[in-house]
Amino acid sequence: MSSATVGSVPAFAVTDPGFSITSAEVHAARERSWYATTEYGLAVLRYEQVNRLLKHPKLRQGSAAWPAHNGVTEGPFADWFAGWILNKEGEEHHRLRRLMNPAFSNKLIGGLVPRFQALAAELIDGFAEPGRCEFVGEFAEPYAARVIAIMLGLPESEWKVIATESATIGLALGVTILDDLPRIEAALAHLYEYCDELIADRRASPRDDFVTTLVNASRPEDGRLSDTELRDAMVLLIFGGFDTTRNQLGLAMQTFMAHPDQWRLLAERPELGGNAVEEVMRVNPTVRWVTREVLEDFEYEGVELAAGTTVHLYSESAGTDPRVFEPGFDITAERKPHFGFGGGVHHCLGHFVARSDMSEALPLLARRMLDPHELPGATWLPDSGNTGPITLPIGFTPAP
Amino acid sequence: MHVTVDLAKCQDHGQCVIAAPAVFSLNDDGHLEYDGNPDDSERSYVEDAADVCPAQAIFIKD
Numbered sequence: 329m330s331s332a333t334v335g336s337v338p339a340f341a342v343t344d345p346g347f348s349i350t351s352a353e354v355h356a357a358r359e360r361s362w363y364a365t366t367e368y369g370l371a372v373l374r375y376e377q378v379n380r381l382l383k384h385p386k387l388r389q390g391s392a393a394w395p396a397h398n399g400v401t402e403g404p405f406a407d408w409f410a411g412w413i414l415n416k417e418g419e420e421h422h423r424l425r426r427l428m429n430p431a432f433s434n435k436l437i438g439g440l441v442p443r444f445q446a447l448a449a450e451l452i453d454g455f456a457e458p459g460r461c462e463f464v465g466e467f468a469e470p471y472a473a474r475v476i477a478i479m480l481g482l483p484e485s486e487w488k489v490i491a492t493e494s495a496t497i498g499l500a501l502g503v504t505i506l507d508d509l510p511r512i513e514a515a516l517a518h519l520y521e522y523c524d525e526l527i528a529d530r531r532a533s534p535r536d537d538f539v540t541t542l543v544n545a546s547r548p549e550d551g552r553l554s555d556t557e558l559r560d561a562m563v564l565l566i567f568g569g570f571d572t573t574r575n576q577l578g579l580a581m582q583t584f585m586a587h588p589d590q591w592r593l594l595a596e597r598p599e600l601g602g603n604a605v606e607e608v609m610r611v612n613p614t615v616r617w618v619t620r621e622v623l624e625d626f627e628y629e630g631v632e633l634a635a636g637t638t639v640h641l642y643s644e645s646a647g648t649d650p651r652v653f654e655p656g657f658d659i660t661a662e663r664k665p666h667f668g669f670g671g672g673v674h675h676c677l678g679h680f681v682a683r684s685d686m687s688e689a690l691p692l693l694a695r696r697m698l699d700p701h702e703l704p705g706a707t708w709l710p711d712s713g714n715t716g717p718i719t720l721p722i723g724f725t726p727a728p
Numbered sequence: 729m730h731v732t733v734d735l736a737k738c739q740d741h742g743q744c745v746i747a748a749p750a751v752f753s754l755n756d757d758g759h760l761e762y763d764g765n766p767d768d769s770e771r772s773y774v775e776d777a778a779d780v781c782p783a784q785a786i787f788i789k790d
Contacts, residue, residue: 385758425746434784665783
């Protein structure tokens with residue numbers, strides 16, 4: 329970056345535990361400059377620039393080197409991470425994406441909507457006490473994990489395995505990855521066992537479902553998914569779909585509790601469920617930043633971007649950019665798209681599932697839980713990277 | 729076959745380019761360009777492109 333501009337460019341201390349990516353400091357910086365500098369590299373703050381850099385051919389997805397940066401260069405976890413579609417680029421990535429896409433298509437997921445609805449109703453019926461719940465433990469977590477069990481065709485009673493092993497693999501994204509490696513690799517091995525059984529079962533007796541669609545995926549020039557690619561894809565569904573959905577549901581409750589009129593509207597008009605998901609993900613996305621890495625030196629809007637620079641695209645900052653959006657939270661508004669599912673060639677593979685399951689859950693919750701309000705005791709992940717509530721006690725009036 | 733893209737909805741993610749590279753491409757500015765009348769041999773690829781489009785902006789007419 330050119331030193332001449334550094335004086336007027338905001339700088340964030342992102343690794344400071346007190347840093348909040350949705351703070352007034354970040355929003356004020358956005359009014360001064362389209363980007364800020366951080367310990368990692370660059371933070372992009374405005375809608376237009378996030379939109380362009382998200383899809384820019386001179387940037388690649390930014391997490392591929394993470395295990396190596398932390399001293400993990402070989403073994404089952406390093407192999408899985410390297411094989412993960414998110415960390416592939418070019419033709420190798422495109423082949424996997426073409427073969428995996430049909431299993432994640434809207435058509436296949438549409439048939440699961442009645443099961444999502446039944447699941448949401450069952451969980452609300454099962455709250456331990458009338459008029460209050462611990463929203464993450466009693467709803468968001470089992471809902472997110474059981475949606476994945478439904479997708480994979482696993483018994484829904486196995487949901488705790490999904491939740492536990494996925495959380496353990498999630499430790500790999502923390503700075504203690506090297507210490508946690510034995511546990512992470514044991515969790516991966518456990519999930520592989522499940523996946524291998526499912527693959528063998530669907531080969532022997534195909535069904536009209538997600539795993540069968542993956543197993544049978546083939547294109548003349550792409551061949552088929554190998555056994556390793558199949559189980560990597562399934563672990564990706566578990567790992568990529570569980571935490572994110574749980575966190576996003578908790579964040580949705582946070583936003584709606586601050587906008588009770590919108591919650592009442594959603595209860596009255598459940599067909600707004602889809603819009604509600606988009607509006608929540610615009611102003612309160614769980615994926616607070618999308619990571620990219622500069623592939624080759626180039627100039628963008630007067631800034632020299634050097635190869636290897638990490639670029640974080642700030643989704644909430646872009647989603648509330650006053651150059652593009654009227655202020656406020658309104659589930660009836662027509663808005664430009666948010667960046668809560670990333671974008672470009674790495675656009676979230678599971679977004680149809682996430683959109684569908686959350687747009688069923690939220691109106692049901694709104695109809696059953698009137699006037700929700702936060703009770704003391706909530707705990708939160710840091711407000712950067714991927715965020716959301718760890719626990720979220722909520723009081724409400726049960727619907728008559 | 730006849731293909732149309734609702735360019736007001738299209739967000740230039742390029743998923744269609746991955747699915748059907750003979751029909752869809754992104755230009756130097758990152759914006760979508762496409763062949764509205766591709767050969768019928770492209771049909772299954774274009775159908776994949778329409779299915780995968782995150783904005784659901786691709787429409788096929790016979």
